[in-house]
Amino acid sequence: MxxxxxxxxxxxxxxxxxxxxxxxxxxxxxxxxxxxxxxxxxxxxxxxxxxxxxxxxxxxxxxxxxxxxxxxxxxxxxxxxxxxxxxxxxxxxxxxxxxxxxxxxxxxxxxxxxxxxxxxxxxxxxxxxxxxxxxxxxxxxxxxxxxxxxxxxxxxxxVNLDRFKQSRLPEGTPSFLLIARLLADKGVREYVDAARQLKADWPQARFRIVGPLDPNPTGIQAEEVADWKRSGVVEYCGATDDVRPFLDEASVFVLPSYYREGIPRSILEAMSKGRPVVTTNLPGCADTIEHGVSGYLVPPRDTQALADGMKHFLECPQSISTMGAHARVRAEQIFDxxxxxxxxxxxxxxxxxxxxxxxxxxxxx
CATH class of the missing domain: 3.40.50.2000 (Glycogen Phosphorylase B;)
Incomplete structure (x- = not known):
């Protein structure tokens, strides 16, 4: 302007x-x-x-x-x-x-x-x-x-494709990242429950959460987040002004939101970084990726379906680079x-x- x-x-x-x-x-x-x-x-x-x-x-x-x-x-x-x-x-x-x-x-x-x-x-x-x-x-x-x-x-x-450049995937067991305000509607609890389920079979996998606490009526309280950290299932990294280092360290981005999103910017940033995405098949989230090509779409509030979507990448880690590359191309073609x-x-x-x-x-x- x-x-x-x-x-x-x-x-x-x-x-x-x-x-x-x-x-x-x-x-x-x-x-x-x-x-x-x-x-x-x-x-x-x-x-x-x-x-x-x-x-x-x-x-x-x-x-x-x-x-x-x-x-x-x-x-x-x-x-x-x-x-x-x-x-x-x-x-x-x-x-x-x-x-x-x-x-x-x-x-x-x-x-x-x-x-x-x-x-x-x-x-x-x-x-x-x-x-x-x-x-x-x-x-x-x-x-x-x-x-x-x-x-x-x-x-x-x-999404700014130059600011969120495609980066090299981390080595080793796949790691998962959720970036969101800590609201129940963002599917944070479902993510933690899915992580707990997967951690039993893949103890080396990392499940991280980045985002601030929120005073919204559906906001998750600090005490509950502290319990998650003590359990060792997820790592809560707090809020940040720059999500890029966290995306660089992640293999797969996850946002199981049922908040009624527009189009989540966090998903677009993950796609631009070359990360496959697991998100819900609701409006907004479903408009970002292609199911089975650049990630997986799962029903909202369905912990088992979410865990299954994430498990694909643990069972078939070679698909991470393929789907991540498709995600980057989609970001370039549609969301520049x-x-x-x-x-x-x-x-x-x-x-x-x-x-x-x-x-x-x-x-x-």
């Missing part, structure tokens, strides 16, 4: 100094917008909406691009109320309240509220970008968007971040504007 001559301001809820410096080098302004990413406190969300309104009123952007659930909702509402000329939404996944086809109790109430909020935020939006067919269908079926609003499929957020960005800019009309115009484009993430 900056190369096309636009002025860009990025909003985010945390002040990461490395990100701030990187954006500054690119000529992008950065502002912190306080936001409880996983909270459901209505007063906190009203406060977020007020902060969005004040920031947009001050910046007076021509274009607002909102990314992920809360920014899409509250940034979208604020931009509509202020009459900002162009609004776009990137739907990275509808979240856990849409994962269950027949929700009950609190989840059912939250889904109804989410549908209503999406309708307010997406009314009159110029374009909505979706990552998979299931999200596209839900947006239409639940009438969260007007019939005339275009829904455009994109290949997720893409430069192709994804070019598609987004073209669809939003940002790459066709004269470079002399200094538009203020606000990205809220």
């Amino acid at each position: 900056i190369a096309e001559g636009h002025r860009v301001t990025a909003f985010a809820p945390e002040d990461d100094h490395d990100v701030r410096r990187t954006l500054a080098r690119e000529g992008c302004n950065f502002e912190v917008i306080e936001m409880a990413r996983t909270g459901t406190n209505p007063l906190a969300d009203v406060a977020l909406l007020i902060r969005m309104l004040k920031a947009f009123r001050r910046l007076r952007p021509d274009v607002v691009i909102c990314y992920t659930m809360k920014p899409v909702i509250y940034g979208g509402i604020a931009a509509r109320w202020l009459g900002i000329p162009e609004r776009h939404a990137l739907m990275t996944g509808l979240g856990h309240v849409f994962a269950d086809p027949e929700p009950q109790g609190k989840v059912r109430i939250l889904r109804r509220l989410s549908i209503w909020l999406y309708r307010q935020a997406l009314k009159g939006v110029d374009r909505i970008f979706v990552y998979n067919a299931a999200d596209e269908a839900d947006l239409r079926d639940f009438r969260m968007v007007p019939p005339e609003t275009p829904l455009i499929r994109v290949a997720g957020t893409g 971040i430069h192709a994804v960005n070019a598609h987004l800019l073209s669809e939003m009309g940002l790459s066709r504007r004269p470079s002399t115009r200094a538009s203020c484009i606000t990205k809220v993430a």
